């Protein structure tokens with residue numbers, strides 16, 4: 001495709017997609033530069049996978065929707081409660097043996113359901129030396145941390161030199177620490193996964209990739225060769241998927257996605273229940289419907305192709321696998337009906353019954 005690699009205005013969208021934009025969408029798009037809102041940006045590759053319909057499952061993932069302005073009483077700026085576990089300004093230490101580093105607030109394209117959409121709206125750039133220093137000090141002082149999630153935003157928006165420098169610093173602070181690279185770039189910008197980047201990954205093993213992938217249509221031919229190259233280089237690739245209403249909330253479609261992933265040598269890892277990020281209710285599948293989808297999915301795929309269905313308990317309770325026994329009870333509140341979910345330590349956490 002000719003034109004810019006990253007599209008952030010209507011004029012640069014493929015003409016048929018631009019023609020499908022409604023006046024309401026266009027008006028909403030015009031507001032995104034202000035108020036810390038999640039920007040509009042999509043790679044030309046990902047846009048080329050979309051059909052010109054407001055219901056298209058690829059288009060809906062990246063095209064701004066005026067419903068993002070609607071906020072439910074359950075939604076939180078920090079839905080995972082990361083602030084409760086902040087060990088340094090960019091470092092989250094919630095689980096004993098692993099920590100998460102927010103390397104950047106930039107992505108190649110912005111997913112409209114993003115759980116860190118408020119942080120992404122700050123458009124923080126790649127971690128600076130003065131921000132990295134306390135992270136390294138913390139890692140040095142906490143030998144129980146065996147794994148670092150190199151996350152963001154999307155860390156692969158940084159250049160190879162920046163990434164190599166970061167990996168080196170992390171390993172100097174904690175020799176042997178496992179690097180887990182969390183990225184959507186292999187799917188939205190496959191040309192970024194160059195042989196040089198793969199060589200860098202090889203150099204810094206042990207290193208694993210966790211790739212965010214939601215729909216079988218995202219498995220375009222360019223992406224298949226990227227995954228093959230990563231696997232040939234000895235880089236394990238895991239897949240995380242967000243359960244999204246009207247996009248992938250069908251057991252058959254998810255079965256197709258996870259079977260294809262397994263056939264490619266990727267490991268389906270997590271299927272996430274939607275987080276309570278502001279303005280994302282139109283993407284969330286009600287919990288009860290999600291459980292029914294997962295029950296059906298289990299019958300359709302082998303264990304090798306079955307991810308864990310999980311939710312991050314809103315407000316900082318941590319990640320729990322979801323199954324019928326996860327629901328400890330339900331109650332009516334002034335906000336509406338909600339479920340009580342049991343956290344890893346037995347404590348109870350609320351999650352809305354509807355969306």
Ligand code: SF4
Pocket residue numbers: 106107109110111113114115116117120152153154183184212
């Ligand atoms: S790639 Fe991840 S961090 Fe970036 S917008 Fe999408 S969900 Fe958010």
